[in-house]
Amino acid sequence: MHETLLLCLGLLLTVCLLIILSQRLRLPYPILLVLGGLALSFVPGLPLVKINPDLIFLIFLPPLLYEAAWFTSWKDFWRWRRVISFLAFGLVFLTSGIVAYVSWAVIPGFTLALGFLLGGVVSPPDAVAATSVMRSMSLPRRIMAILEGESLVNDASSLIVFRFALAAVLSGSFVWYEAAGQFVLVTVLGVAVGLGIALVFYALHRWLTVTPSTHTVLTLITPYILYMTAEAVHASGVMAVVSGGLFLSYQSATIFTPANRRQGIHTWATVGFVLNGAVFMLIGLQLPLIINSLGAYSKLEAIGYGLLISFVVIVTRLITALLSSHFTHWVSRYITVGDANPGWRGPVIVGCSGMRGVVSLAAALSIPLLDNAGRPFPERNMVLFITFIVILMTLVGQGLTLPWLIRWVGVEDLDHLQPEHEQQRAVRSQLIAQALDTLNEQYATQVQRSSLVGALKQKLEKEAHLSTHQLPAVENDEQEVTEYYHIYSELIGVQRQALLKLRSQEEYDDDVIRKQETQLDLEEERLLLLMEAQSQAPTAPPERPALHVAK
Known part of the structure; x- marks a missing residue:
C-alpha cells in the first residue's frame, strides 16, 4: 500500500x-505528458503500471466528459449540430469500415470482424486530447466549437x-440491421437517461x-450517477453524461449561487487538472506492457502495421472533411446551414485535428484475454x-505539426467576432449601464437622500468611464492610465501585507481574514480584466509581493 501511494504521489x-x-x-501539455510517460517506462526498477479498462x-x-460538456457552448453546439453529427457518427462509421477492410486485406490473421473491432477502437478523436491540445492554439471560434462538440459525442x-464487433468476433455472427436498430435505441435511451437525471439534480x-x-460534492457525483445509471439500463453512458452536462451547464446561471459557482x-x-494529467501519463507508461505482449509478431512488423493504420485514419479524416465542405455548399441550396461557403482552410484544420487518446487505449485494453471457447482472443496483442501507435502518431505527430499547419493555412475567423477582451469590455459596459439606469429610474430619491447609495452610483459611474475608455482627464494619456493601474495593483499588495500582519493578532478571527482575502482576490481579478481591456491584449498579472494568507 505504501509503495502504491508513493508511486501515485x-x-x-x-x-x-x-x-x-x-x-x-x-x-500542448498532453504531448509532453505522453512523451514523459514513455521516458519513465524505460526507467530501471520502476514498477509496471497496468491500466484497468x-x-x-x-x-x-465520466468526470472528464462532464467537464468538457460543461464548458461547451450550447449555442455553438446547436449552430454546428449537422457538422458535429456527421463527424461524430458518419465519420466514425466510415473510418471504422475503411480500417476494417484495410486491416483485413493487409494484416495476416485479421478477419473482417477483427477489422471492425480495430476500427471502432481507433476511429474516435478523444475529447480530452482534442480540447487540451486545441485550446493552446489560436483558432477561430467555429473550429473549436466543431472539434469540441465532435469529440464529446463520437465516443458513443x-x-x-x-461492442458489436466484439460480439461478432466472439459469436461468429453479425446482423447489420439489428446492430443499426440497437445503435439508435442505445443512443436515444442514453440521452433520455441523461436529461432525466439532470432534471433531478437541477431540482x-x-x-x-x-x-x-x-x-460541489453534488457536481462531483453527477457524472458518475449519469454514467452508471445509463450503463445499468444498457444505454450509452457517454451520451447520458454529455446530454446531462450540457443541460446543467445551460441552466447554471439560474440554479447556482455566486459562492457555489466560484467554489465549484x-x-x-x-479535478480536471489531476485527471487530465494522469490519463496522458498513463498512456505513455503502457509501452513496456504493450511491447511485451506482441507475441509472434516482430516489432518492425507491428510498427509497420501501426503506421499504415495511422495513415489510413489521418487521410480518411482529411479527405472526408474536404469533401464535406463541397457537400455543405451544395446542400445549402435546399436547407439552412451554419455556413454555406466554408472554403478549404477550416476543413483542412478540422481534418488534421483528429487526436486519439485514452478512450481508444482503454477500449483496446478491455478486449477479453479469452474468447467464448476459452482460447486466446485472436490478434488481441496486435490490436493493442x-x-x-495510432495514439502516438495522432496526438504527438499531429499535435506538434498543427501550429505550423495553422500558420501555413492562414485560417481566418469567418464569424468576424470581436476579440475576447473587447467582448468582456462591452459586456461589462452594458451591465454597468443597466445598473445605472435602474438606480436613476427606481432609486432616484435614495441616491439623493442616502450617502451610501450615492457613493454606489459614483462608483458605477467611474467603472463605466474605465470600461469604455472615457476618463476625461486621461482619455489620450496611456501613460497616466498605466500609472493608475500600477498604483492600484501596488495598493492591493500593501493591503495583502497588512492582512498578513492582522492574521497574527488574536483579536481577529481567521474567518474574517479569509473573507477579506477573498475580497482582495476578486478586486485583483477585476483589475486584471481592466488592464487587458486597456492594453487590448491579454497581459501577465501585475507584480506584487508573493504573499498568501494561510488557510
Whole structure:
C-alpha cells in the first residue's frame, strides 16, 4: 500500500513538473505528458503500471466528459449540430469500415470482424486530447466549437461499433440491421437517461438550500450517477453524461449561487487538472506492457502495421472533411446551414485535428484475454499495439505539426467576432449601464437622500468611464492610465501585507481574514480584466509581493 501511494504521489509530482515545462516550451501539455510517460517506462526498477479498462471507463471518463460538456457552448453546439453529427457518427462509421477492410486485406490473421473491432477502437478523436491540445492554439471560434462538440459525442458511436464487433468476433455472427436498430435505441435511451437525471439534480440545486461544499460534492457525483445509471439500463453512458452536462451547464446561471459557482469552478479546475494529467501519463507508461505482449509478431512488423493504420485514419479524416465542405455548399441550396461557403482552410484544420487518446487505449485494453471457447482472443496483442501507435502518431505527430499547419493555412475567423477582451469590455459596459439606469429610474430619491447609495452610483459611474475608455482627464494619456493601474495593483499588495500582519493578532478571527482575502482576490481579478481591456491584449498579472494568507 505504501509503495502504491508513493508511486501515485511521484506520478502526480511528475505531471506537475512536466506541465510547468510544457508552459515554458509552449507545447500542448498532453504531448509532453505522453512523451514523459514513455521516458519513465524505460526507467530501471520502476514498477509496471497496468491500466484497468474499468478504471478508465468508470473513474476517469465520466468526470472528464462532464467537464468538457460543461464548458461547451450550447449555442455553438446547436449552430454546428449537422457538422458535429456527421463527424461524430458518419465519420466514425466510415473510418471504422475503411480500417476494417484495410486491416483485413493487409494484416495476416485479421478477419473482417477483427477489422471492425480495430476500427471502432481507433476511429474516435478523444475529447480530452482534442480540447487540451486545441485550446493552446489560436483558432477561430467555429473550429473549436466543431472539434469540441465532435469529440464529446463520437465516443458513443465508436464504443457501440466496438461492442458489436466484439460480439461478432466472439459469436461468429453479425446482423447489420439489428446492430443499426440497437445503435439508435442505445443512443436515444442514453440521452433520455441523461436529461432525466439532470432534471433531478437541477431540482436539488435550485430548490434546496445547499452550502458551497454540498453543491460541489453534488457536481462531483453527477457524472458518475449519469454514467452508471445509463450503463445499468444498457444505454450509452457517454451520451447520458454529455446530454446531462450540457443541460446543467445551460441552466447554471439560474440554479447556482455566486459562492457555489466560484467554489465549484475552482474545485473542477483542480479535478480536471489531476485527471487530465494522469490519463496522458498513463498512456505513455503502457509501452513496456504493450511491447511485451506482441507475441509472434516482430516489432518492425507491428510498427509497420501501426503506421499504415495511422495513415489510413489521418487521410480518411482529411479527405472526408474536404469533401464535406463541397457537400455543405451544395446542400445549402435546399436547407439552412451554419455556413454555406466554408472554403478549404477550416476543413483542412478540422481534418488534421483528429487526436486519439485514452478512450481508444482503454477500449483496446478491455478486449477479453479469452474468447467464448476459452482460447486466446485472436490478434488481441496486435490490436493493442496498433492502437498505441495510432495514439502516438495522432496526438504527438499531429499535435506538434498543427501550429505550423495553422500558420501555413492562414485560417481566418469567418464569424468576424470581436476579440475576447473587447467582448468582456462591452459586456461589462452594458451591465454597468443597466445598473445605472435602474438606480436613476427606481432609486432616484435614495441616491439623493442616502450617502451610501450615492457613493454606489459614483462608483458605477467611474467603472463605466474605465470600461469604455472615457476618463476625461486621461482619455489620450496611456501613460497616466498605466500609472493608475500600477498604483492600484501596488495598493492591493500593501493591503495583502497588512492582512498578513492582522492574521497574527488574536483579536481577529481567521474567518474574517479569509473573507477579506477573498475580497482582495476578486478586486485583483477585476483589475486584471481592466488592464487587458486597456492594453487590448491579454497581459501577465501585475507584480506584487508573493504573499498568501494561510488557510
